[in-house]
Amino acid sequence: xxxxxxxxxxxxxxxxxxxxxxxxxxxxxxxxxxxxxxxxxxxxxxxxxxxxxxxxxxxxxxxxxxxxxxxxxxxxxxxxxxxxxxxxxxxxxxxxxxxxxxxxxxxxxxxxxxxxxxxxxxxxxxxxxxxxxxxxxxxxxxxxxxxxxxxxxxxxxxxxxxxxxxxxxxxxxxxxx
Numbered sequence: 001x002x003x004x005x006x007x008x009x010x011x012x013x014x015x016x017x018x019x020x021x022x023x024x025x026x027x028x029x030x031x032x033x034x035x036x037x038x039x040x041x042x043x044x045x046x047x048x049x050x051x052x053x054x055x056x057x058x059x060x061x062x063x064x065x066x067x068x069x070x071x072x073x074x075x076x077x078x079x080x081x082x083x084x085x086x087x088x089x090x091x092x093x094x095x096x097x098x099x100x101x102x103x104x105x106x107x108x109x110x111x112x113x114x115x116x117x118x119x120x121x122x123x124x125x126x127x128x129x130x131x132x133x134x135x136x137x138x139x140x141x142x143x144x145x146x147x148x149x150x151x152x153x154x155x156x157x158x159x160x161x162x163x164x165x166x167x168x169x170x171x172x173x174x175x176x177x
Contacts (some may be wrong), residue, residue, distance in 0.1 A: 039067070040125060041121050041122065041126050042170060046127055047129065047168070049167050049168060050063055050165075051163050051166075052135065052166070054162055056137075058107055059107065059108050059109075060106075061115055063106075068102065072099065072121065072126075073098070074098045075097050076096045076097075076105075076106045078113055079114040080112070085145070088134055111138070114132065118171070127170055129170055131166065132147040133151070133166065141158050142159065
């Protein structure tokens, strides 16, 4: 057993193994650390998220990116007048839209509402992030239900655990109309 350790150390001396691991990490991370322009569409650096926060009476909604990227268009629609458990229709809705922007903000005082969001990023290709989520606000929790395939959210969050950040789904190169 001792001879095996000696042979292993002869072929893989620890200082050289550590140096090789450090060099490999620098080679892999250098493109990420040294950026010459905006990130490519569809990467983690262009990911959009919806943040939901409530104080029990008013709910605030923020649509932005996880990094500081500018989106070609952002749309946040607050939908009302639907039955819980059923897919909300696109109307009636209160829309907040922005072009060439970092974020959009919306608010509602309704306890039953849905949010239809999209964020279009264009640079080295294009990527649209979006989702349709229904919310039911009670005195102690915020229930949520996703109507977008691939968008995972908790079914209920206590008000003391808010704000809730929801990573939106990449819907492809163009946003649905």
